[in-house]
Amino acid sequence: MHKTRRIVSIEIREEVDVVNCRQSAKRIAAWLDLSQLEQIRFATSVSELARNIYQYAGSGFFHFDLAQNAVEQLCALTFTAEDHGPGIAHIEQILDGSYVSPTGMGVGLRGAQRLMDDFDIKTSAAGTHIRGRKAIHPPRPFPSPASLKAIREQLQSDGVADPYVELQVRGKELLLTTAELQSKQLELEATNVELENTNKGVVALYSELEKATEELREAGESKSRFFANMTHEIRTPINIVENISKLLLKGMDGPLNPEQYKQVAFISDAAAELSELVNELLDLSEAESGRIEITPVKFELSDFVEQLRQFAGALGLRHPSVEWEIVGASQEVALETDRHRLFQIMRNLIGNAFKYTPAGKVVVRTYLPDEHSAEFMVEDTGVGIAPENHARVFEEFLRVRGPGMSQVQGTGLGLPLARRLAGLLRGEISLDSELGRGSRFLLRFARRYDENGAEPAPLDLSGINVLLIDDNEADRYLLSRLLQPYHPVIIEAVSATSSIDKLHAIRPDIIFLDLDLPDISGEDLLESMDWSMHARVLINTAKPLEGPLLERLQRQSRAILHKSHPDYAEQVLNQVRRLTEEQRDAH
Known part of the structure; x- marks a missing residue:
């Protein structure tokens, strides 16, 4: 438990006190040299909770404290919000984000929680007690008593925060409220601009991360293929060395003298060790790539x-x-x-x-x-x-x-x-x-190897957008009938041209792509897609594929489904399940 030192307490009785709480939080955070973004986060969290106290409890207190670590360094800025209101209903659902209120109640509380490093709330019919903590990294020397006195005097002289001093005249309060609202409006506009820029950066970052993930996957596959190919190639000369050295040791072409026997024995032992290493490398690369077949x-x-x-x-x-x-x-x-x-x-x-x-x-x-x-x-x-x-x-x-x-x-x-x-x-x-x-x-x-492993969870495609790109109505109908029991959103396109707008406007979660389209070939359409879509594409074809074309399509898609395969329906559902699970795990 960290020791704390009180900076100031504010009593919340009127709406202007909410403004005072935010101003105090902002000034204290600035006094501690927190970054501009951290100042906004701390002040916003305090403002939301203070407004909750005023709106739902009628009155309460806000306390601001500094926390010390074991060596008496400043390690955190904390606040405590308390009231004797009726308590907050549905608190678990509000905090986990599942509660939906027509009035918007709970949005501010959830937002305040996410803005703090630590957040603890206790609520009942006797009232609510909330403690928030903004960590300071790295810890720094604790402010001196003189510095603490100075910030307290500044807060009081600014008209903020002594809970035992009457607020000044009503007109001054109104001016203060108006000024704070204008300040909040400016901060909101600045934050909106920053969020817009941040969102653009996040989209670009996700794009880079997906690309890097794909490159890592391809690098891993390349490494596994390299190990597999090299070990197979190395096996042949090793086997020759190993077997010929055994023939020499057995004297098949005449006896060896003791020194020759010793030398050939060294060669034989070294070849055996190298053969063991190659076998282990091959097994390991196959295990990593998932190519090992289990035969029960x-x-x-x-x-x-x-x-x-x-x-x-x-x-x-x-x-x-x-x-x-x-x-x-x-x-x-x-x-x-x-x-x-x-x-x-x-x-x-x-x-x-x-x-x-x-x-x-x-x-x-x-x-x-x-x-x-x-x-x-x-x-x-x-x-x-x-x-x-x-x-x-x-x-x-x-x-x-x-x-x-x-x-x-x-x-x-x-x-x-x-x-x-x-x-x-x-x-x-x-x-x-x-x-x-x-x-x-x-x-x-x-004891019993089960090909299917544990019983999978029921397939649920609710909210999943599935785009079917196929000019054959019967094939689209079959896929729709296979997927409809699991409640996806199914969108159909009968040509490559009609699919392009849907690809960019909806960015489907799963794409079934036929290769024989009437206007543009499926291969060319796939080539035109951005690489982040490739992982969502299930090629759905009746064409026989082999050689370089097969290898290229395998690299550019999640899987290839053959319409004529006897287990076609099972393959469709298995690939959809795996793709859906991977996407949900990623989020």
Whole structure:
């Protein structure tokens, strides 16, 4: 709790007191050298609340205070507004913006809340107490007693604010009110101009952000394609080196002398490590781009545990100083998930446990926490991981070195890949570890991989503008019938020319674009759209697409729907759902 020092208090009994509150707030903010915009925000918030007190409670008090932090620096300008009125009804709806009043009640209160850094309100039939705070960054030395005295005297001499002094004559009050109203009018006009300029800037900023987002997405896709293509290209020469070195080690073309054998063994080991790195890079790039296909198969948990036992046994031969144990589940259950990817995750977790346990024990335990999930706990007594490095071990190419572990080889891709694969299997990996006390990795995953995942929320297209650009009446009718149960606003255009005005006047949320239009081709219309619209376009065509045209259309649209596809209706609804969810999440 910050300590506060009172500057001034103002009693609100008449409308002119509202003006006094605003003037005092403005002068105090200016005295503290707040920016012009912050002065306007603070004064506007105070004015709205003071007017609420006058209109709805009849009378009340406004207190202005300075707040100190722990080292007695000035850290905030605060106010307290209190009255003994009937309280404010519908306060929760007013503050969250959902309350609609024909008189406009609540708009000022909501606006005042948004203008302050902190805002707290307590209201009941006994009255209302509101506390607002405008933070001062960075904190500065607290004003001296002499400075505080000077601002108090200035406020009083200006006719503002001693709650115990009678206001001057009625005529002077009227003049003061008129002057403040004129000042507010000028401020409003200036603010309107600033808002207009700001709105233009915000529109331009959103445009730049959308463009930057699209560029980042394309860069990410390019990176993934690069990794995928390069790893595929690198695999061939690596395989040649690896296989020929194995032939030489087996003496297929004659025995090697000891020195040659040693040299070829080095080559073979290096090729094997490089091959492992390439495979992990390929898997990671496919996981990032979403190209990994999950193939669920049915198998028994006990069979999989036995596979883990054989793998751990092979590792145990290479790590004779490490004891190991694989503990199965208490009961037999059937799993239906991607066995290959599940083993890939466990291979990384168990391999790391052996690798980072110079001497000790590795235990893998199996749990069935509920009827839908299964868990594997991989526990070791190795070097452990410091808490500050728990998140870092899941970053690509990052290896956390522990004392005496500089000789441990690895790529830094195993754990990041394991976590991504766990997510694809409807699961997650958690870590519990301390330096010097070993590590415990817990993999939790769904026993049955469900292609559809969790039950999606009902599709609701209320308020969503959908533009259908297609000269075929039957195709437009089909799309309309598919979407109408979800209550969108459907707009139709039978040609590219008739769609242009709608594109710019309405800026639809979703655009279905046919490529065979009677006047301008769909490809040319798409090319003429600004890039921010491309993410809203669902190409709706019966044309076969391939080669450079297909690649260009994929870059310039959200998705391509084929009218002749047997699952056409499902694809339409799935793409509309995803596009709508992304747009609502963005807002």
